[in-house]
Amino acid sequence: xxxxxxxxxxxxxxxxHPDVKTLISVGGWAETGGYFGEDGTRVNSGGFYTMTTxxxxxxxxxxxxxxAKSAVEFIETYGFDGVDIDYEYPSSMNDSGHPDDFPISxxxxxxxxxxxxxxxxxLREELDIAGEKAGKHYLLTIASPSSGYLLRGxxxxxxxxxxxxxNIMSYDLHGAWNSxxxxxxxxxxxxxxxxxxxxxxxxxxxxxxxxYLNTDxxxxxxxxxxxxxxxxxxxxxYTRGFKDVSGGTNGLWGQAALPDxxxxxxGTGVGEKNQCGNxxxxxxxxxxxxxxxxxxxxxxxxxxxHAKNLENGINPSYLEIYGLTPxxxxxxxxxxxxTRFYDDVAVAxxxxxxxxxxxxxxxxxx
Numbered sequence: 519x520x521x522x523x524x525x526x527x528x529x530x531x532x533x534x535h536p537d538v539k540t541l542i543s544v545g546g547w548a549e550t551g552g553y554f555g556e557d558g559t560r561v562n563s564g565g566f567y568t569m570t571t572x573x574x575x576x577x578x579x580x581x582x583x584x585x586a587k588s589a590v591e592f593i594e595t596y597g598f599d600g601v602d603i604d605y606e607y608p609s610s611m612n613d614s615g616h617p618d619d620f621p622i623s624x625x626x627x628x629x630x631x632x633x634x635x636x637x638x639x640x641l642r643e644e645l646d647i648a649g650e651k652a653g654k655h656y657l658l659t660i661a662s663p664s665s666g667y668l669l670r671g672x673x674x675x676x677x678x679x680x681x682x683x684x685n686i687m688s689y690d691l692h693g694a695w696n697s698x699x700x701x702x703x704x705x706x707x708x709x710x711x712x713x714x715x716x717x718x719x720x721x722x723x724x725x726x727x728x729x730y731l732n733t734d735x736x737x738x739x740x741x742x743x744x745x746x747x748x749x750x751x752x753x754x755x756y757t758r759g760f761k762d763v764s765g766g767t768n769g770l771w772g773q774a775a776l777p778d779x780x781x782x783x784x785g786t787g788v789g790e791k792n793q794c795g796n797x798x799x800x801x802x803x804x805x806x807x808x809x810x811x812x813x814x815x816x817x818x819x820x821x822x823x824h825a826k827n828l829e830n831g832i833n834p835s836y837l838e839i840y841g842l843t844p845x846x847x848x849x850x851x852x853x854x855x856x857t858r859f860y861d862d863v864a865v866a867x868x869x870x871x872x873x874x875x876x877x878x879x880x881x882x883x884x
Contacts, residue, residue: 521596529597541657542593545604551619560618566605567623567630570637575629577636585637586644593656594648600657601641602685607663608634611671617785635677642680659683661752662740665691666730669739678743686740688733689754692879694797694817695786697775699766702758702879704732705865712771716791732864756805757825757869759798759818759878768859768870769877783815798876800849801828804840818878825880828856829869860884 519526532538548554551565569581589601607615608630615623623630638658645656660677663669664686678684692700698713707714707729714720714729729735733751740749766772775793776782787794797803797816805819820828827834833852837843842850854873858880861867869878 519597525596532597539599539657540597541600541602541659542589542596542598543602543604543661544589545606545661547606548616550604550606551616551622562618562622564622565619566608566637567619567626570608570633571626571629573625575626577629577633579636582633582637582640586640589641590644590648590656594652599654600645600659600682602659602661603637603641604661605634606661607668607672609668609671610673611668613785613788614668614671620785631673634672638677638680657682659685661685661687662736664688664733664736666735666739669736675740675743678740681744681748683748683750684740684744685750686733686736686752688736688751690758691731693758694760694774694776694795695783697773697793697795699760699763699769699772699774699795699877700731700879701770701861701864701866701868703752703754703866703881704861706734706863707732708861708863710771712766712773754881755822757818757820757822757878757880759802759820759869759876760795761798761802761816761818761874761876762796763875763877766877768857768868768872769875770859770861770868770870772877774877783809798878800847801834801837801842801844801852802871802874802876802878804837804842806841818876820878822881825856825869825878826882828852828878829858831855858882 519529528540551567552560552562555561569585570578572578610627612624612627613620641658645658649656658681660681662684689703691704692698692702700711711729711731719725719729720727737749760774763769763772763774774796776796779787779793782794798818799814799816802818803816804824805821807815809815837850844850854871856869856871859868859870867880867882869880
């Protein structure tokens with residue numbers, strides 16, 4: 519190949535395994551409305567929001583056309599089999615997506631659904647033209663939210679007719695953005711979700727007692743527009759968790775509000791009924807991000823292999839590599855016992871450290 523690096527290796531492996539398809543995914547939580555510069559600082563450029571939608575809410579056809587042509591040229595140059603759009607989120611719901619994007623995204627909310635459909639249609643057209651010339655079918659997929667809270671702001675998802683697959687982000691259903699301690703990736707609703715109960719979902723007649731923070735709900739939502747074989751579910755290879763949990767059953771459906779709500783991360787803890795959560799930190803937050811002033815952001819985020827070590831009582835030898843200092847910081851020290859529990863209805867496991875009152879939502883073989 520005329521290029522080196524990861525793209526070269528991907529195509530080398532594809533020659534060895536010709537049934538494998540590779541797609542370039544564009545967007546993401548932090549890069550839907552911007553990108554990271556060479557110094558690591560996020561540039562709030564507008565991203566998908568301004569590329570697809572003008573300031574008055576009308577469709578930015580010129581931006582969409584330029585992006586579609588660029589995307590096709592990219593996959594042709596580097597041997598990809600299609601494009602995945604991870605746009606978070608083309609929703610009419612205010613304050614959905616990355617909080618740094620709100621000044622740009624909220625002003626365009628009324629037009630985001632319409633421009634999203636135009637984007638998908640244009641991508642499908644350009645991919646089909648290129649595919650006809652190449653004698654192959656180029657794939658078009660999306661990463662979609664699974665939460666009913668977000669999907670209700672995306673109308674009836676008319677864009678699916680242009681897609682080969684819908685990849686559901688069936689995770690991040692509960693986390694420290696609020697105080698409700700629950701499963702990161704429940705397969706089914708149990709009728710016990712404290713967040714849904716707080717907002718009256720189980721008692722409001724229109725919802726018919728159906729909870730919408732689970733994979734089953736999301737699959738049924740999309741089954742109204744696309745066949746089951748074109749719906750993929752995502753599996754999180756990471757945890758989310760809380761500390762100082764009170765109530766619940768071994769932490770599950772308990773509460774863990776950050777004691778000082780004035781210190782909530784941007785975009786969380788909005789309103790008296792929606793307090794931000796007290797995310798687990800230190801040894802319970804190995805894969806932590808840092809805020810703008812370099813402080814750890816508590817979220818209970820860990821690779822699953824680390825969670826397994828905690829469950830097995832193994833004192834990790836790799837903590838310093840991830841910036842932890844157990845010699846000087848008590849939060850970084852292995853303390854207490856992490857006991858595994860399993861929700862047979864939600865089909866979801868978790869770890870509970872009764873001594874620390876730490877809850878970690880995990881995934882495992884079961």
